[in-house]
Amino acid sequence: MSATPQEVAATARGPESDPRSVRLYGLLGIALGLWVALYLVIQPAANLLTHRVLGLDPATRLASAVAFFLFEVPKVLLLLVLVVFGVGVVRSFFTPERTRAILSGKRESAGNVLAALLGVVTPFCSCSAVPLFLGFVEVGIPLGVTLSFLISAPMVNEVALVLLFGLFGWKVAAIYMGTGLAIAVLAGWILGRLKLERWVEGWVYESMASAGTIEEERLNFADRLRKGIEAVREIVGKVWPYVLAGIAVGAGVHGYVPEGLLAGIMGKGAWWSVPLAVAIGVPMYSNAAGIIPVVQALLEKGAALGTVLAFMMSVIGLSLPEMIILRKVLRPKLIATFVGIVAAGILVVGYLFNAIF
Amino acid sequence: MRIQVLGTGCAKCKTLTANAEQAARELGLDVKVEKVEDIKEIMKFGVMSTPALVLDGKVRATGKVLPPKAIKEMLSP
Numbered sequence: 001m002s003a004t005p006q007e008v009a010a011t012a013r014g015p016e017s018d019p020r021s022v023r024l025y026g027l028l029g030i031a032l033g034l035w036v037a038l039y040l041v042i043q044p045a046a047n048l049l050t051h052r053v054l055g056l057d058p059a060t061r062l063a064s065a066v067a068f069f070l071f072e073v074p075k076v077l078l079l080l081v082l083v084v085f086g087v088g089v090v091r092s093f094f095t096p097e098r099t100r101a102i103l104s105g106k107r108e109s110a111g112n113v114l115a116a117l118l119g120v121v122t123p124f125c126s127c128s129a130v131p132l133f134l135g136f137v138e139v140g141i142p143l144g145v146t147l148s149f150l151i152s153a154p155m156v157n158e159v160a161l162v163l164l165f166g167l168f169g170w171k172v173a174a175i176y177m178g179t180g181l182a183i184a185v186l187a188g189w190i191l192g193r194l195k196l197e198r199w200v201e202g203w204v205y206e207s208m209a210s211a212g213t214i215e216e217e218r219l220n221f222a223d224r225l226r227k228g229i230e231a232v233r234e235i236v237g238k239v240w241p242y243v244l245a246g247i248a249v250g251a252g253v254h255g256y257v258p259e260g261l262l263a264g265i266m267g268k269g270a271w272w273s274v275p276l277a278v279a280i281g282v283p284m285y286s287n288a289a290g291i292i293p294v295v296q297a298l299l300e301k302g303a304a305l306g307t308v309l310a311f312m313m314s315v316i317g318l319s320l321p322e323m324i325i326l327r328k329v330l331r332p333k334l335i336a337t338f339v340g341i342v343a344a345g346i347l348v349v350g351y352l353f354n355a356i357f
Numbered sequence: 358m359r360i361q362v363l364g365t366g367c368a369k370c371k372t373l374t375a376n377a378e379q380a381a382r383e384l385g386l387d388v389k390v391e392k393v394e395d396i397k398e399i400m401k402f403g404v405m406s407t408p409a410l411v412l413d414g415k416v417r418a419t420g421k422v423l424p425p426k427a428i429k430e431m432l433s434p
Contacts, residue, residue: 096405096420123420127367128406130396135405203397230421325365328396 021222028225039078046071065255072167072247072293077240079166080159080289081232087121087158088231092224094122096132103149104139108192111145116184119152120177126154126322133329137204144192150326151342152184155317159239160288167296175353176309180317183345190341199334239289246293253297266303273307274350278343281314291315305357310350318342358432361391363399364408373408373422380428 049070050056056063099122103115124132129150136146156177164173197205219227266273291312299308323335330338360377364370370392377390393399393411402411406420410428417431 100405123406125367125369125406125420127365127369128420130365131399131407132405134396134400135403138400 021220024222024225035078035082038074042071042074042078046074061255065251068254069247069251072250073244076163076166076243076247076293077236079162080236080239080243083158083162084235085228085232088228088235089224090121091123091231092219092227094118096122096124096128096135099149100136100139100141103136103141103145106141106145108142108144109189111142112148112185112188112192115141115145115148115188116152116156116181119149119184120156120158120181122149122153124153126319126325129322129325130328133326134204137200142192143197143200144188144190146188147191147338148184148188151187151317152181154319154322155184155313156180157288157316159235160292160312160316163243163288163292167292168299172305176312179309179349179352180313183313183317183342183349187338187341187345191338194337196334196337199331199337201329201331204329239287242287242290243293246290250293250297253294253301257297257301259301266298266307268304268306268354273304274310274347274354277307277311277350278314278346281311282318282339282343283320284315285319285321286315288312288316304354306350306353306355309353310346313346313349314343317346358386358388359391359411359413360388360432361393361411362408363393363402363404363411365396365399366394367407369422370408373410376423376425377410377428379425380432383425384429384432386432 046067050063050067051058054066056066058064058067099118102118103111106114133146133150136149137143161173161177164176266277295308295312299305318339323339326335360381362370362374362377364373374390374392381388381390393402399407399409402409402416404416404419408422409419410417410423410431412431
């Protein structure tokens with residue numbers, strides 16, 4: 001409950017004094033205290049449940065799988081709630097309209113970097129990829145810069161980062177974020193250099209007329225906190241079954257697959273493992289929540305980090321449904337080039353990390 | 358009153374359409390919610406995230422599914 005006094009202090013200084021906001025701060029303060037308390041008890045509770053209540057012998061494989069599941073599920077869900085809330089609040093500052101305003105008029109190189117970074121914090125759903133693409137292109141944002149955004153937005157997302165942090169630690173999460181951003185910047189820049197505008201469907205540039213003005217919502221701090229709660233409800237409400245399923249498979253691998261079994265197939269020694277991981281990963285479509293727990297278990301059993309990263313990035317970052325949606329505005333040649341360049345970037349990351357670690 | 362929902366047919370767009378219909382019904386308004394699914398038409402509204410809710414030609418919400426209650430507040434003057 002250590003965080004509660006600070007929260008109360010923050011409330012007292014808060015700019016809004018209407019009763020609804022004050023109640024909201026209070027409730028969030030209590031929720032934060034509860035969060036900390038829960039986070040502290042999951043490890044002992046998982047052990048207690050596995051060994052005492054279920055009476056499983058700690059030496060058995062079943063016990064190891066069950067303890068893993070009972071510990072990881074609440075841990076990941078708790079982290080997810082906290083981070084999705086935080087990101088939801090941050091995202092209330094970055095509407096697609098504002099991101100477009102920041103990007104318009106930027107030159108290519110700096111624009112690519114900015115677009116990749118904004119891809120992380122701008123709310124994005126692949127079903128909105130087309131209107132977003134059109135909205136960017138309409139105001140004259142270069143194609144390559146727009147594509148940098150479209151690569152980073154799905155690949156470097158908060159759900160992936162939470163799961164990586166929770167299951168692998170901060171180093172892997174940071175590596176994933178760094179390399180994901182690098183791929184988005186470079187691939188977008190290369191695609192821009194290739195001058196592929198001719199492979200964008202013709203009507204896109206013809207209909208460039210109306211960069212309509214939409215009134216911005218005016219939000220105070222309490223509204224932004226409400227946005228965070230909304231994000232938790234929406235995102236965690238959607239991904240929790242995947243977290244459960246992913247960790248269940250991961251727990252099975254954790255308990256039953258012998259150590260080192262995968263070293264031969266997915267280890268560093270096998271040079272072909274990285275391209276194979278990408279080839280399998282690109283057509284596969286799963287969200288980060290389902291894939292990362294499985295990947296963590298693979299890593300533990302001897303798969304190499306680079307191979308595993310490459311697999312994860314190609315599953316999360318390049319998805320078939322998004323390509324089909326983008327087909328409305330991009331000719332197949334451009335989509336193929338886009339996938340090819342991003343996949344090449346992922347390969348480089350895979351080999352690089354197999355070489356370093 | 359003219360109610361339009363802009364969206365290319367994703368699950369969220371369907372929910373927003375249903376919510377708008379419910380809001381109109383509860384207020385006793387005799388209007389049909391129009392679905393705008395053609396991307397070129399959607400772009401004419403200058404919207405970058407779908408689904409979006411348009412009332413009398415004015416964009417009132419983008420990129421989120423409003424609950425029926427919020428739509429009712431917008432509908433009643």
